[in-house]
Amino acid sequence: MYQIICLLRNFDKRSNWVYLIRLVFFLNLFLFLKSEIRAQSSDKIPVLIVDGFSNHDWQQTSAVTQWILEKSGLFKVDISTVPEDSLTMQSWQPVFDQYAVVIQNTNNIHNSTLRWPKDAERALEEYVARGGGLYILHSANNAFAHWEAYNEMIGLGWRPQTVGTALEIDPKGHIKQYPPGEGKGTGHGERFNALIQILNRHPINLGYPDAWQTVNTEVYYFPRGDAKNIEVLSYANDSTSTQQNWPVEWVVEYGKGRVYNSSLGHLWEGEVYPPAYRCAGYQTTVVRVTEWLATGKVDFPVPPDFPTAGSPSLRNPTMEWK
Template identity: 40%
Template sequence: MRKLALTFALCLAVCSSGVAADKLELLIVDGQNNHQWQKTTPILKAFLEQTGRFRVDVATSPPKKSQPDAWKTFRPQFAKYDVVLSNYNGEPWPEEVQKNLEQYVAGGGGLVIVHAANNAFPGWPEWNKMIGLGWRNAKYGPRVTVNDDGDTVRTEAGEGPGAGHGPQHEFSIVIRDRGHAVMDGIPAEWMHFKDELYHGQRGPAQNMHILATAYSDPAKRGTGAHEPMVWWIPYGEGRVFTNVMGHADYSMHCVGFQTVTARGAEWVATGEVTLPVPKNFPSAGKTSTQEP
């Protein structure tokens, strides 16, 4: 009954905003990941559809070490969708698929990156431009953090740590751009449920707009810096929205994760956010979870 009530409330909120009849077409890409995509893709699909704003399809790649012929049929039709969400971290896609994604985003398409999807494709230059920061070693490229005064700090390649994380734990998310449409109405600070807190990511790090950070506590084998958790990057006429939270199914049960991901997907697709911030959104001192 509680799930039914939540779904009804979400639908009612969307219907009242006048967008229920204008669903956005969203494609999740999965099939390989060093995380359990078989568990997390259904969660992503469920909570996105429960908002009433999205119609979700899934494109699943061949498994690792498949024969080349198996990849010939993997041709996601990106152009059919308003937004693409990557839950993929594995072998390189065929060059044709890579070029199709580049053209899709550059032409105005929206792309959302969740957690380990930003670990993927270190050898794909345009992908690295799109994501800005990825799971790379310290020599790969610059690192971006935020200091205690809220200023962005750029650390050059070869200096400081490479990508990593400490033990999973609950941690506080701090909103750095409260004027952005995705973050409008979200508490300035809120507790995220048990997850990996990524640190030391590297990449081109160009044109990054940091929306939220988390403090990487040395007591949790962290860096002592405020690490980017949510950001976006323009790519041609399109937008790429990255949320590095979401390690496991239980991490994705966080209401904060679900809200930020759904609102981010709507924003990269349309430039606007109509999805409301739910009443059970986590607070500065308390997590909030729900199974979609």
């Protein structure tokens, strides 16, 4: 731009055709570079994280998730925080259609009065039904028991014994169902290094080992819900409590849309970039899930430091995202 200004000044003084040609050249070059920058920016997949209330550290969860996604080079991530003030909350309405994926990071399990406005609920339902991607991040599957469509979208969640169907994986890798009233309500034991075992191959886990170790994670026992149009991708043994195998990751079809739900991604108050988020397997999965939700395919590679069945893999604790 500086060169163009200089040429304009000289052209006024000399009225030379050489200067005019140079001016046109640099102007075209400037416009080309500007369009390239815009194109590169628009090539990134737009993602929206919704947060604002949870019994977990939702601020840090959103910040680390944004950092994991953007450092992959594939995504441009925005965050929309549900307002605390009840009057302001009623006018809160993200434009979901501007995004390829919405990551749900709110949880009202301990305060059922905290809810999205009805218009926002309907907007999310319509967005997913029309083909949008929805990522249910860890404790977000504890949320919104009142919301019928949400229960269908998430497939399984944290629900009492009387509600929904619970799924267990038997020792032979078959899915066992517990109807409402049978088994227990959803819960979990202590956090531990869980062995994630692949049940169904899918673009998300293509190239993963059959089993891989993640760290300091929760395995939900008796996850319950509508369990409609669901495919369980992986499971783990709840070695600290029931000694049974329970789903860890699953995907759901809702209308034309895709939903991913998982108990991975625990981040509690007082933790700072904890090992569960430093896990190379978890970070890789976050990126691959989001790409699949947006496009229906996965090109992001499985990295060399991906964990194995015998060994976890933690990345540098440097807080690059802060």
